[in-house]
Amino acid sequence: xxxxLIAISLASAAALAxxxxxxxxVIQRGDAQRLSSVVDATVLSVRPVVVEGTQSGVGxxxxxxxxxxxxxxVGGSREAVAVGVIxxxxxxxIGNAVERFxxxxxxxxxxxxxxxxxxxxIVQAKGQEAIVxxxxxxxxxxxxxxxxxxxxxxxxxx
Numbered sequence: 001x002x003x004x005l006i007a008i009s010l011a012s013a014a015a016l017a018x019x020x021x022x023x024x025x026v027i028q029r030g031d032a033q034r035l036s037s038v039v040d041a042t043v044l045s046v047r048p049v050v051v052e053g054t055q056s057g058v059g060x061x062x063x064x065x066x067x068x069x070x071x072x073x074v075g076g077s078r079e080a081v082a083v084g085v086i087x088x089x090x091x092x093x094i095g096n097a098v099e100r101f102x103x104x105x106x107x108x109x110x111x112x113x114x115x116x117x118x119x120x121x122i123v124q125a126k127g128q129e130a131i132v133x134x135x136x137x138x139x140x141x142x143x144x145x146x147x148x149x150x151x152x153x154x155x156x157x158x
Contacts, residue, residue, distance in 0.1 A: 036142040040151060041112035041120070043135045049123060051105040110148050112137060122148050 105125045113119050122139065129150050131137065136151040 034142055036140050039114060039139045039141070041114050041137050041139055041148075043131055043133050043137055043148075044111045044113050044119065045133055046111075046131055047109050049107050049109045051107045051123065051125065110137075112139065112148065122146050124148060 107123050107125045108131070109121060109123050110131060111119060111121050120139070124147055127149075131148060131150065137148050138151045140147050140149060
């Protein structure tokens with residue numbers, strides 16, 4: 001039974017680790033070696049936000065199984081059934097909360113102004129670059145997803 005609990009816990013940890021990120025420093029495998037469109041912009045404002053975590057049901061289901069198995073090992077046969085059911089419900093609630101909070105991300109809402117005067121807002125996870133108002137940036141769009149990164153310096157030919 002202990003090995004079952006360990007296996008379930010490891011499976012749930014692997015599932016949570018596989019969750020996607022909005023980080024501008026992480027490129028999805030399907031976006032590699034694809035031509036992206038690039039638009040120049042200027043940052044108007046940057047504010048911290050939180051991207052809500054996912055609730056796919058994996059955390060709740062895993063928690064319910066772990067709680068049910070753990071609860072069913074308590075007491076005699078009558079108590080084991082009752083405690084197993086309670087353990088499954090409590091485990092499901094806890095597993096759902098763990099998944100939701102484990103997949104939350106600190107992010108930035110970046111308001112930019114394009115060269116034509118239009119304004120756009122992009123939310124992405126915090127990356128390695130510090131982006132501040134006044135920065136020249138590029139908006140890189142690949143497969144419908146946009147990320148903001150600092151514009152490279154222009155070198156003069158000589």
